[in-house]
Amino acid sequence: MATSQEILDALADYQVQCNDNKRLRRMQRDWSKLLHFVADDTDDSFTMNVVKGEIVSFEAGASGAPDIVVTTRSEFLCDMFWGDLNPSQKYLQGEIRVKASQEDIMRLDAITMIIWPDV
Amino acid sequence: MTQLRKVLKLRTVISTSAGMAIATSCYLAGLQIATVLVGELAWISVMVAGFFCMLSAMCFSELTAIYPSAAGIKLFIQHAFNEKLAIIIGMFYVVLGISMVGAESYLLSSVLTSTIPIVGPVFDRYLWLLLFVFFVAYINYRGVVITGIAQDIMTYVMIAFLISVSVYSIWKNGVDIAAAAHSTRFTFSNVIQAAAVGVFLFVGYEWVAPLAEETTDYKLIGRGMLWAIGVLTCTYSLFAVGMYVGLTEEQIKEQLSSDTPIPHILLGRNLFGPVGAVLFVLMSILASVTSFNSGLLNTSRFSYAMARDNVLPRVFSNLHPDHASPWVSILFLAGLSAVVSLLTLLTGQYFFLIMMAAALECFIYIVAAVCVIRLRRKFPDKERSFKVPLGYAIPIVTIVVFTGLLIGLFCDATRDYEGRILFQNYWVAIAMGCFFLFTTAYTLAIVPIFKKKAQERASTRVKRRPGRA
Known part of the structure; x- marks a missing residue:
């Protein structure tokens, strides 16, 4: 199990990777969403705010009414934010559950695909 | 459970489910049902088909309750059986489903060629057909998504229009049910045979599950699917009868053997003159575009996910740098649709695709019912927010009914109004069998290569997470 701090560290790296990627920023320039990530094995929650493709903030806890809710094990969350895990594969195995529109689910996966194309 | 900012309401679930099923080809299928049976009693077969589809909808509802995911079809087959079978059936169902656009584009091009002449009938048909495929591919490529409210308006307008026209046609022309009941064509086997074609009218209702x-x-x-089937059953029942009594016998004969079938346009013209024809043209365009658009949207996302899962070549997961749409998948599927459409235009065998779509639906309903039974046995304690009542009875009835319809459909022949055989339906079974073999061979021979390559890439990649390198 990954601790809350480990996930926050992963999120910090994820924020840098996303915001520094010009191709991703261009693609996601019209994408503004509030995301909740829930670790179902530790009951930890995290909130991420994306404005026009830029991750402007993230924090521990679930705040606000989200557009997207991602629920999975804490280890998967951590691996996903470090770019060590293919979210689509886990999603297709039913190990990552997402509540969102199909379009948003694809956009979320696209972040990993663009930053770490070899995953 | 956390409440999403935007959630879909029941009316949008119904409109999406019903909107997937309403297409231009349904007008002709409705007429085909009316002629297999007796026109005035076509509603019986439509209701039988609707009832059967409701049974399958209950199975889909239980499966969605267990796997509420856009990847649902892959997940429930995978958990009920294994991943290989899930890929085989998933690809078979999704790719064959998109070929329905062949019939749809053929019929829409018939409608537009007969009402908006440009150069000449032959050129116009090719033009409209390609324009239709290109237009839908373009809006998908640009990442334009139809919103829930737009879907609601379009679907409910189409339904209200069809019901109003049908009621008016029945009121104006009258229906002699007593005489129809004494017809030699009103037999049990004809009711069931027409119901098998009637399944086509509901094609795609289950595509709402990803929502x-x-x-x-x-x-x-689940509730939305059942409501949608109920609404579609009432609409199609009225429309099949309304269209039959609203056309002359010569028109019906001509339409079922013509290479430019436009029964609904003729109905509109008979009832309201040129204005009626124009209204039906608009409805036709709306039905075809929304239906194909949803099909292409779902199929391209499925291809994207399959490519990300190393089942399809990775190129299919390429996203457009500006529109974030899976453009390679969209272009490939649009190209495939254009080829099928051109083949349909060249051969004129649009009924072949209609029969294939009906058979494909029967097949997937059987798969869904089998999965319900398998999953209940494998995971009896898994949480299900909806469970099909009466134990195994409904899934078993679903399997028996749709297997019967499928076999009956394959053993029959497709005929025109005069009873002349257009083609033997076993050719549909052969075509589907060949494609099933292809997806099986692909899954067993090619997919392991992609998976192995992905594993090799993963094993050489240095983990970024601290302590995992």
């Missing part, structure tokens, strides 16, 4: 992730209550999807 489960946009709802707060997964039961909403």
Whole structure:
């Protein structure tokens, strides 16, 4: 199990990777969403705010009414934010559950695909 | 459970489910049902087909309750059986489903060629057909998504229009049910045979299941599917009869053997003159575009996910740098649709695709019912927000009914109004069998290569997470 701090560290790296990627920023320039990530094995929650493709903030806890809710094990969350895990594969195995529109689910996966194309 | 900012309401679930099923080809299928049976009693077969589809919808509802995901079809087959079978059936169902656009584009091009002449009938047909495929591919490529409210308006307008026209046609022309009941064509076997074609009218209603992730209550999807089938059953029942009595016998004969079938346009013209024809042209365009658009949207996302899962070549997961749409998947599927459409235009065998779509639906309903039984046995304690009542009875009835319809459909022949055989339906079974073999061979021979390559890439990649390198 990954601790809350480990996930926050992963999120910090994820924020840098996303915001520094010009191709991703261009693609996601019209994408503004509030995301909740829930670790179902530790009951930890995290909130991420994306404005026009830029991750402007993230924090521990679930705040606000989200557009997207991602629920999975804490280890998967951590691996996903470090770019060590293919979210689509886990999603297709039913190990990552997402509540969102199909379009948003694809956009979320696209972040990993663009930053770490070899995953 | 956390409440999403935007959640779908029941009315949008119904409109999406019904909107997937309403297409231009349904007008002709309705007429085909009316002629297999007796026109005035076509509603019986439509209701039988609707009832059967409701049984299958209950199975889909239970499966959606267990796997409320856009990847639902792959997940429930995979958990009920194994991943290989899930890939084989998933690809078979999704790719063969998109070929339905061949019939749709053929019929829409017939409608537009006969009402908006440009150069000449032959050129116009090719033009409209390609324009239709290109237009839908373009809006998908640009990442334009139809919103829930737009879907609601379009679907409910189409339904209200069809019901109003049908009621008016029946009121104006009258229906002699007593005489029809004494017809020699009104037999039990004809009712069932017409119901098998009637399944086509509901093609795609189950594609609403991926929307489960946009709802707060997964039961909403099941309820929406049942409501949609109910609404479609009433609409098609009225329309099949309304269209039959609203056309002259010569028109019906001509339409079922013509290479430019436009029964609904003739109905509109008979009832309201040129204005009626124009209204039906608009409805036709709306039905075809929304239906194909939803099909292409879902299929391209499926291809994207399959490529990300190393089942399809990775190129299919390429996203457009500006529109974030899976453009390679969209272009490939649009190209495939254009080829099928051109083949349909060259051969004129649009009924072949209609029969294939009906058979494909029967097949997937059987798969869904089998999965319900398998999953109940494998995971009896798994949480289900909806469970099909009466134990195994409904899934078993679903399997028996749709297997019967499928076999009956394959053993029969497709005929025109005069009873002349257009083609033997076993050719549909052969075509589907060949494609099933292809997806099986692909899954067993090619997919392991992609998976192995992905594993090799993963094993050489240095983990970024601290302490995992």
